[in-house]
Amino acid sequence: MSNAIGGKPAISGISRRQFIATSVAGAALALGRGRAFAQSTDTLKVGFVSPRTGPLGGFGETDGYVLDLARKALANGIELGGKKYSVEILDQDTQSDPSRAGQLAKDLINNQAIDLMLAVSTPEVINPVADACEAAGVPCLSTVMPWEAWYFGRGAKPGEPSPFKWTYHFGFGVDEFFRAYVSQWNLIETNKKVGVMYPNDADGNAIRAHLAPLLAKQGFTIVDPGAYETGTTDYSSQIALFKQEGVEIFNSFPIPPDFAAFWRQAAQQGLTRQIKIAQVAKTGLFPSDIEALGDLGMKLSSAAYWHKAFPYTSPLTGVSGTELADGYEAASGKQWTQQLGASMSLLDAGFEALKASANAKDKAAVAKALSTLKTETMIGKVDFTSGPVANVSPGPIIGTQWVAAKEGGKFPLDYVVTENATDPKVPVEAKLQPYNG
Numbered sequence: 001m002s003n004a005i006g007g008k009p010a011i012s013g014i015s016r017r018q019f020i021a022t023s024v025a026g027a028a029l030a031l032g033r034g035r036a037f038a039q040s041t042d043t044l045k046v047g048f049v050s051p052r053t054g055p056l057g058g059f060g061e062t063d064g065y066v067l068d069l070a071r072k073a074l075a076n077g078i079e080l081g082g083k084k085y086s087v088e089i090l091d092q093d094t095q096s097d098p099s100r101a102g103q104l105a106k107d108l109i110n111n112q113a114i115d116l117m118l119a120v121s122t123p124e125v126i127n128p129v130a131d132a133c134e135a136a137g138v139p140c141l142s143t144v145m146p147w148e149a150w151y152f153g154r155g156a157k158p159g160e161p162s163p164f165k166w167t168y169h170f171g172f173g174v175d176e177f178f179r180a181y182v183s184q185w186n187l188i189e190t191n192k193k194v195g196v197m198y199p200n201d202a203d204g205n206a207i208r209a210h211l212a213p214l215l216a217k218q219g220f221t222i223v224d225p226g227a228y229e230t231g232t233t234d235y236s237s238q239i240a241l242f243k244q245e246g247v248e249i250f251n252s253f254p255i256p257p258d259f260a261a262f263w264r265q266a267a268q269q270g271l272t273r274q275i276k277i278a279q280v281a282k283t284g285l286f287p288s289d290i291e292a293l294g295d296l297g298m299k300l301s302s303a304a305y306w307h308k309a310f311p312y313t314s315p316l317t318g319v320s321g322t323e324l325a326d327g328y329e330a331a332s333g334k335q336w337t338q339q340l341g342a343s344m345s346l347l348d349a350g351f352e353a354l355k356a357s358a359n360a361k362d363k364a365a366v367a368k369a370l371s372t373l374k375t376e377t378m379i380g381k382v383d384f385t386s387g388p389v390a391n392v393s394p395g396p397i398i399g400t401q402w403v404a405a406k407e408g409g410k411f412p413l414d415y416v417v418t419e420n421a422t423d424p425k426v427p428v429e430a431k432l433q434p435y436n437g
């Protein structure tokens with residue numbers, strides 16, 4: 001952060017010698033102040049790791065815009081505990097590779113000497129970053145993956161104290177999916193038979209273990225052909241089982257390329273004709289996912305961890321949900337996505353934790369501030385004092401659907417809110433339509 005002094009001294013009425021002497025003394029004073037400023041404030045370095053390219057690139061597509069807003073808000077530094085700091089946000093692209101995510105985290109920790117790590121979107125990004133931070137004693141905050149896949153997927157045991165001292169996660173979990181899905185699926189009459197495609201990964205295994213039993217207790221029959229491997233190209237056996245069992249609801253947590261392959265085969269083999277609710281997660285979140293499917297993408301049900309209808313404002317930047325979405329569309333020419341608010345909320349919460357810490361340059365103090373953080377962000381409440389387990393703050397997931405945009409719309413699709421069980425402050429915009437029927 002520069003401490004240069006602007007403006008020219010007035011020289012009328014003094015001698016040239018006096019002017020030179022005054023200038024030299026002033027320069028020495030400014031230099032001394034600059035040194036003192038640098039010694040007493042330093043620069044806060046914040047790592048920001050997300051997937052900007054690769055199969056998960058949709059999650060990071062809007063991060064450049066969000067980071068620009070954050071950097072502008074922090075351009076003049078930040079005052080914490082009576083001291084002013086300059087801020088550097090060091091963002092890195094994992095390229096959707098978990099190994100690279102871990103390597104980037106280690107570089108930010110060991111070579112860039114970051115004070116706080118922020119990681120966003122999917123276990124493939126967040127878990128290796130969080131593990132690196134836990135091992136190195138660096139505070140880390142993350143969002144956008146089921147918290148069970150973060151907590152249990154990294155070795156925590158049910159009923160035992162949290163093994164994590166440095167890493168914290170906020171956002172939706174199985175309970176939020178359960179409440180949203182029951183609310184959503186009861187909006188349309190079906191036979192309550194649910195065909196599920198849960199992959200053999202952190203997300204899929206957590207959902208199978210924790211969500212499916214809850215849905216079964218609510219009267220839904222779960223038809224599960226078993227875990228499939230990411231990158232599978234032939235789904236004929238799963239499709240045949242779903243047709244045989246007469247499933248009318250479909251639910252999956254795949255990466256986008258896998259769902260696209262499955263859903264096209266499901267259409268070719270006649271499965272989609274019997275589906276009344278197609279509820280997808282981890283894919284179908286962004287307009288590009290849906291547009292790539294053509295007509296098969298229309299009326300897919302999704303779930304939003306943020307929507308521009310959320311009635312919250314970013315404490316870091318001061319922008320509302322509508323302002324964030326409209327600003328992105330104006331700057332990029334692309335349709336807004338739910339990731340905008342999620343990434344913004346991560347920055348919101350991270351800098352609120354730095355503000356709440358006794359010393360922002362003390363990693364233990366920042367970790368302690370995270371453990372007691374209670375604030376409101378772009379996604380709503382973040383509260384680590386009342387989570388289901390330590391180190392976790394649950395957040396909303398809202399039922400949504402992709403529909404054809406109204407005539408005259410800027411983009412071909414609208415993303416409408418159809419239920420709000422996990423946050424009644426979010427307004428319901430439209431009635432859920434059957435996928436077929």
